[in-house]
Amino acid sequence: PxxxxxxxxxxxxxxxxxxxxxxxxxxxxxxxxxxxxxxxxxxxxxxxxxxxxxxxxxxxxxxxxxxxxxxxxxxxxxxxxxxxxxxxDEELYAAFRREVIARTQINGSFWTPEGITLALEVAIPRLLKGAVAARPAEGTASPFPELETARAVAR
Structure with a gap:
């Protein structure tokens, strides 16, 4: 409760x-x-x-x-x-979903050696870099322009 x-x-x-x-x-x-x-x-x-x-x-x-x-x-x-x-908007939702997955998810598994290796190959560099939610490099175009447009409108 x-x-x-x-x-x-x-x-x-x-x-x-x-x-x-x-x-x-x-x-x-x-x-x-x-x-x-x-x-x-x-x-x-x-x-x-x-x-x-x-x-x-x-x-x-x-x-x-x-x-x-x-x-x-x-x-x-x-x-x-x-x-x-x-x-x-279906296209905006698809872009939003891709963005969230790209910035917050790491492929892998806790249950198999292959899955652990797969997860660690991505997680360790992100953690060491301090960029768990990786972002596009400064000055580069967003891979999700419609999402950036929606964010700008929302501000």
Missing amino acids: GLHDHVAMLDSLARKHDVTGRVIFVDGGVLADMLRKTNGVITVNSTAGLTAVEFGRPTITLGRAIYDMPGLTFQGSIDRFWTRASRP
Whole structure:
């Protein structure tokens, strides 16, 4: 159990705003099955929100999220979300995903000698260089120009 009773808080807010029949708190289940049946997702900052973007569902984040940017999530008010939100840009999502993978993931495995060697060949140089999230060299073009454009717009 968490530190906050989110269910009670959500129920209270839903009653206050007269939307009790339209608000549910989901704590478990098969996310992919739920997303296939949704018209959109409202989240604070959750992996579920990023998965909703991957599934092409209109998504709004109410907190800070690495994926909260124009083209991926709705940038307007929650009041306008259900009438103005659009599906995430598939190409931007693909570029975002590539960027996150390139900067944060290391291929390999903990379970086989080959996997350990593969991981160490990349991890050790990054750690020694102090560049775990490697970036393009200064003055070079980004390999993900559409992502850089989205970042600039988001600032």
